Amino acid sequence: MFHFFVILGTTLVVVEALMLFFWILYCLRHNVSIVDIGWGLGFIAAALVGFILGEGYIWRKLLMLTIVSIWALRLVGYL
Numbered sequence: 001m002f003h004f005f006v007i008l009g010t011t012l013v014v015v016e017a018l019m020l021f022f023w024i025l026y027c028l029r030h031n032v033s034i035v036d037i038g039w040g041l042g043f044i045a046a047a048l049v050g051f052i053l054g055e056g057y058i059w060r061k062l063l064m065l066t067i068v069s070i071w072a073l074r075l076v077g078y079l
Helices: 002-029 033-053 058-078
Strands: none
Touching: 002 033, 033 058
C-alpha cells in the first residue's frame, strides 16, 4: 500500500511542476491557450510516472503509456 502512495505523490509533484511551468509561460506571454497544452501533457506525465514507478508486466505498462500518450497528444492538438 505504501508503494501506491509513493507513486501517487510523485505523480502529484510532477504534474504540479508541469502545470506551474505552463502557468509561468501564461504569465509571461498573457496567452491562456498555452495552459491548455499543459492539460494533455499532464496526462502523459502521469502515465510516464506510472510506467517508471509502477509494478507489473512491462508490455502492459508500455501499452497503457502508448494509449494514454496517443489520446493526450490528440487532446493537445485539438486544444
